[in-house]
Amino acid sequence: MGIFDRLLSGHHGGGGRHGGGHHDDGHHGGGYGVPPGGGYGNAPPPPPSNAIGCPNCRALNAPGAKFCQQCGTSLTALACTQCGANLQPGAKFCSQCGKVVV
Ligand SMILES: [Zn+2]
Ligand SMILES: [Zn+2]
Numbered sequence: 001m002g003i004f005d006r007l008l009s010g011h012h013g014g015g016g017r018h019g020g021g022h023h024d025d026g027h028h029g030g031g032y033g034v035p036p037g038g039g040y041g042n043a044p045p046p047p048p049s050n051a052i053g054c055p056n057c058r059a060l061n062a063p064g065a066k067f068c069q070q071c072g073t074s075l076t077a078l079a080c081t082q083c084g085a086n087l088q089p090g091a092k093f094c095s096q097c098g099k100v101v102v
Helices: 003-010
Strands: none
16 A cells, blocks of 8 residues: 555646747748749740732731732632633742732
8 A cells, every 4th residue: 555656646737847848840931942034935926937028129027928918929729710820929920820819
């Protein structure tokens, strides 16, 4: 009886809460370096490689343009209205029959 009981039960609990030391480290940031800027610089996009050069005035026209924006020359291959031959863009006469291309 006695002594051991006292020792064991009396002094029970009370445990010092020993946890206090937890100052939060860990989160002092700066770890992740987000790179400044966004990678791509401000280089201008390359000019369209398939721009259409006017056969008459050599102005560059947007891809798909049908007429020169500078002189109005047709940029599309036309067919001769008389013989149906393909005409070069800017052609003024049909190379097959000589008809004037309007
Ligand atoms: Zn032109
Ligand atoms: Zn023709």
